[in-house]
Amino acid sequence: MSALKDIYSPEFYDNLSDVLLITVPSFDKQKFVEKIFDEPFKTMELKERMRHTTRVLHEFMPADFGQAVKIIEKTIAEVRKKGGSEGGLAYIFLPDYIEMYGLEDYKNSVKALEFTTQFITCEYGIRPFIIHYFEPMMAQMLLWSKHQNHHVRRLATEGCRPRLPWAMALPELKKNPEKILPILENLKNDSSEYVRRSVANNLNDIAKDHPNIVLEIASKWKNNTKETDAIIKHGCRTLLKQGHPEILSHYGLDSEKITVSEFKIDTPEVKVPDALQFSFKVENKYEIPKIIRLEYGIYYNKANGLLSKKVFKISERMYQPKQKDLVIKKQSFKLITTKKFYSGLHKVSVIVNGEEKVIDEFQLIT
Template sequence: MAEPLKNLLDGSQVDAMAAHLSRVCHEFDREAFVARARPGLDALAFKARAMQLADALEVALPADFDRAADALEASLAPVTAHDFDEPGELRTHALGLAGWPVWAMGEYVARRGQDLPDRALAALHALTQRFSAEFAIRPFIVRHPARVIATLQRWTTDRSAHVRRLVSEGSRPRLPWGLQLKALIADPSPTLPLLEALQDDPSGYVRRSVANHLNDIAKDHPARVADWLQRHLPEASAQRRALLRHASRTLVKQGDVAVLAAWGLGQPLQGRAVLRVTPASIRLGESVDLNLMLVSTSPQPQRLVIDYAVHHVKANGSSSPKVFKGWNLELAAGEHRAMLKRHAVKPITTRTYHPGWHRITVQVNGQAVAEGGFMLG
């Protein structure tokens, strides 16, 4: 069994932070830091551990934020000492701090640096190259939006891919685990120039963030993303097409007509579809097989995006659909094609299953074409 993720922030990381910060800052109160950081740490969830370490930094670092930021920066591992594509790959070592402890350092900057935003942003520029400051920068966007957006615009050309990625990831309206940026949820206009500057970034790490940011926007402003595709998809490079396809995933699943049209998928199926679901009855933890037969009546090939929605039964007897990815394919003229997808009905933390008839609908290019279902006992 894999070790719990939260154990990446344990007592050994407390000791490492204490050692490196003591090494670079004579004002750092090592004893106070350890006394605040260690008690009850093992019982806490992952994010709560990072917040407790930030609490400990607040009692141990100098009261003057500028000096405290100097200490944080001096304690970091050299940028040249590592090369990473995901923040979780970083680890603290003999030369300085990197990886998950830097999450707590960013939280400290977010708490204590609001009155000195320029100094705080400089600190986040350093921190994000050793982990990620995507959570820490968000309170600054809320409190100092114009100043931070202007800084992010400059950072779109930063030499570090990790800084450029922060431009997109830190300003995502609905970043998981992060503070929601309600002003940007309401109006994403300020970040669109940032994304335009980064969508052809040489780093795949940066481009994935841009795709996820656009997908966030799609949840609240689908027409914005449809317009983006109309402007940026024609004659796009293979890399940009991959980014835009990932950015379109939610709207494609939802069958958004404008987005499907942008991808050349706006035409309904010419032909018929038959769905057979087996077995007819299962229990929680088991699976059903979705047997789909497509029959083309078109004289031309058809490009099809096929998804399926499971209409989960709710406690009150109504149902709520959840769309799952099916197939992307080209159906030849007159072709008959049989396809199989196994769908597991297993306990997960984000869904409560209730017994009853679970309807399944198959949608082709956003349009429902067949349905079946199963009884969950």
């Protein structure tokens, strides 16, 4: 299986160069390709290759950013004409170009972001503009929330997520998300699930710093439409995992008469990359049907010897009165590049409707 960075392949640059021959005046394909495939290229990771592509392209573009924007527009049109992939990740260097070389030209950059995001998302490239031009940029995003194109509407919410993964932080919006809320209000019943999903993710970001704001929105939007109910459910996922009392109450998730029994860790010693296996029985002892949200927590041993809990969802469904089910779960400890495991004591717990019912220990051997 090839690495993600390999989207920047000789074939990609060959096709891109053919497009740039059409859109960039006096473009030198051979020189461009030589500069791309310099000695450090082989060791570059995905983001480094993206930024490298941006910088090399800049050497062939007009110094005037307004003229460069026109070339970006022509390039996108030409890629589309040649059947290029809409939203193809390799083209993320286009919003990166706007971010790197357009920050001092607000007017042309806004135009470029609006156009480019309809081809490849500008959710990362827009963030420096939010920081440098906070008031006008947030006003622009509010306007975009009513744009006819769903990619632009999504940019209005995804671009201002306070905690967008792998993105530049937006401290102003983490501190006070007030400017985001009218955007979410405009998009809560959007016709595109792609957009509504972004609304939910934005709410989930806000909930990590301002749970009461999201709880208020949850109460306000409850039962408005099935779309808003779905947004709230996904947008409150962190609060649900945290067992926040108000959101549990919002969904009627109490656990007083829901029991967990016969909890057993089948693999008290787990050797990486094997899996932890455990089982338990859950029973609804109420006289009425109850929704049971089942989760489990893994307390990972960290480098400092402390335990850090991560919650995983098992299921959420209706249990009939006196219904009792056996649940068997596995948790992989397969090595991945984004996570490091440490030997020693770990714990696993079973969580029912936000309440940790049972917990026990196991040993991880790396």
